[in-house]
Amino acid sequence: MTKPENQNQSLDGELLAQFVSLVGEPYALFQEEDKRKFLVEWRDKYVGSSPLVLLPGSVEEVSAIVKLAAETKTALVPQGGNTGLVGGQIPDHQNRQIVVSLNRMNKVRSISPLSNSMVVDAGVTLLEAQQEALSNDRLFPLSLASEGSCQIGGNISSNAGGIQVLKYGMMRDLVLGLEVVLPSGEIWHGLTDLRKDNTGYDLKHLFMGAEGTLGIITAATLKLFPKPLERQVGFVGCTSLEQLSEFFNFVSGETGSFLSAFEMICRTGVEFVLKHGSQSQEPLDAVFPWYGLIELESTKEGLLGGFLEDVLGRALERGFIEDGVISSSEAQRKNLWALREEMSEMQKPEGGSIKHDVSVPVAAIPQFIKQGNELVERMIPGARPVPFGHFGDGNIHYNISQPVDMDKQAFLEQWEPLSNAVYDLVLEFGGSISAEHGIGVMKRDLLAEKKSSVEMNLMRTIKQSLDPDNIMNPGKVF
Numbered sequence: 001m002t003k004p005e006n007q008n009q010s011l012d013g014e015l016l017a018q019f020v021s022l023v024g025e026p027y028a029l030f031q032e033e034d035k036r037k038f039l040v041e042w043r044d045k046y047v048g049s050s051p052l053v054l055l056p057g058s059v060e061e062v063s064a065i066v067k068l069a070a071e072t073k074t075a076l077v078p079q080g081g082n083t084g085l086v087g088g089q090i091p092d093h094q095n096r097q098i099v100v101s102l103n104r105m106n107k108v109r110s111i112s113p114l115s116n117s118m119v120v121d122a123g124v125t126l127l128e129a130q131q132e133a134l135s136n137d138r139l140f141p142l143s144l145a146s147e148g149s150c151q152i153g154g155n156i157s158s159n160a161g162g163i164q165v166l167k168y169g170m171m172r173d174l175v176l177g178l179e180v181v182l183p184s185g186e187i188w189h190g191l192t193d194l195r196k197d198n199t200g201y202d203l204k205h206l207f208m209g210a211e212g213t214l215g216i217i218t219a220a221t222l223k224l225f226p227k228p229l230e231r232q233v234g235f236v237g238c239t240s241l242e243q244l245s246e247f248f249n250f251v252s253g254e255t256g257s258f259l260s261a262f263e264m265i266c267r268t269g270v271e272f273v274l275k276h277g278s279q280s281q282e283p284l285d286a287v288f289p290w291y292g293l294i295e296l297e298s299t300k301e302g303l304l305g306g307f308l309e310d311v312l313g314r315a316l317e318r319g320f321i322e323d324g325v326i327s328s329s330e331a332q333r334k335n336l337w338a339l340r341e342e343m344s345e346m347q348k349p350e351g352g353s354i355k356h357d358v359s360v361p362v363a364a365i366p367q368f369i370k371q372g373n374e375l376v377e378r379m380i381p382g383a384r385p386v387p388f389g390h391f392g393d394g395n396i397h398y399n400i401s402q403p404v405d406m407d408k409q410a411f412l413e414q415w416e417p418l419s420n421a422v423y424d425l426v427l428e429f430g431g432s433i434s435a436e437h438g439i440g441v442m443k444r445d446l447l448a449e450k451k452s453s454v455e456m457n458l459m460r461t462i463k464q465s466l467d468p469d470n471i472m473n474p475g476k477v478f
């Protein structure tokens, strides 16, 4: 067997060889070119170093890895699809942390349409889980732009959100049970599909949103829902965010459980997509500062067309919107969604951007954005706010593109002072500094600064009691 080189001698070569033997040589990567895709995230924002990437094929192998790590106090970094946006899945620079990738654990273990549940390995991609549900006439509703790559284990560990949270909740709400390898190496067999179980602490919630700091999730029981047979998108224009808020209130009441998404889009973002993206057509005849995208879904065919038309007609009459269009085909539905989904990516050709994934109470969105835009203009005159996001959940991607004539680097140097001011404003509105992307390393210091000491102490107590030697994803969250 080839013995892995440990270039900076920070982990003993014999120990590395023991780790390799637990998964077999083909599934232990120690050549730089093989490891690279596990050590860099997709934007090149976080780049780490690791002597070894392990690809276990079973829960028993994960358990053996963690047991050895616990005995030898070796740090582990669990990794799913490596699409996280806060650096949580990337090891640090010291070449002492071993990456444990769940890529090979990618089987659907079972599905029960009668119980509306499905058991999957942690390494199943979100798209594969969605497709498996659909092929059994069911819906698994989590939906993110990264769904082709991100994995169920990563979705659970980051408590992912996305575009259907309004109706179905976040990932946390879509999980019935978990299988987890604890920091001791012990396996917690919690793969239940019970809907009701009031027997003490609900342990699965400890691991959801923990970003790999409390254990490695190896499988999950997911909740399934009836499969929608029809979807309709409405795209509306408003003159102010207050008007869009009134429309949200109206449409929520009128459409009830048919409403699956309510997204907010600003004019600047639409212009970026029209200029650089796949869409070249104005969505509405006139131009508006704010747009709303709503999606309705139904498990019965032929219900929605007339219904949405009627709702938008009455919204227009009552002054909740200025104009609106309804998708008349699947292609048009996708085109309207593209205006929203390409928004973040289409900021790139416009130069540097400073981004914030935050939430505030839904009722506070107009004031938050107004005050945020004033603050941005005061700090960096000419900077272009591009706020958009999941209006119905109060989740704003408060992004800012650089002024047209400013040097990109000079703009990006303002990231910290500007973000600090934005986060202070978010907290003034009773909001959160991370709505759906998590903490990772990106917001680690900020978390300690902005959370109360009671909350930080509680979290540290949990971490300390489960992982006293801090081997699980050290340096993340705390």
Ligand SMILES: Cc1cc2nc3c(=O)[nH]c(=O)nc-3n(C[C@H](O)[C@H](O)[C@H](O)COP(=O)(O)OP(=O)(O)OC[C@H]3O[C@@H](n4cnc5c(N)ncnc54)[C@H](O)[C@@H]3O)c2cc1C
Pocket: 042, 077, 078, 079, 080, 081, 082, 083, 084, 085, 087, 088, 089, 102, 122, 143, 144, 145, 146, 149, 150, 151, 152, 153, 154, 155, 156, 157, 158, 159, 160, 161, 162, 163, 211, 212, 213, 215, 216, 217, 218, 436, 437, 440, 473, 476
């Ligand atoms: C284009 C794009 C769009 C996105 N859109 C959204 C969005 O709308 N909403 C949203 O919430 N996020 C979004 N994201 C962020 C990201 O896709 C999600 O956070 C996703 O849930 C991460 O899953 P992953 O498998 O890639 O996890 P990774 O990136 O590999 O890991 C994320 C975190 O989970 C931990 N982890 C991973 N797997 C396990 C495991 N099995 N056990 C324990 N810990 C584990 C890692 O250590 C890390 O801390 C987007 C990302 C991209 C690139």
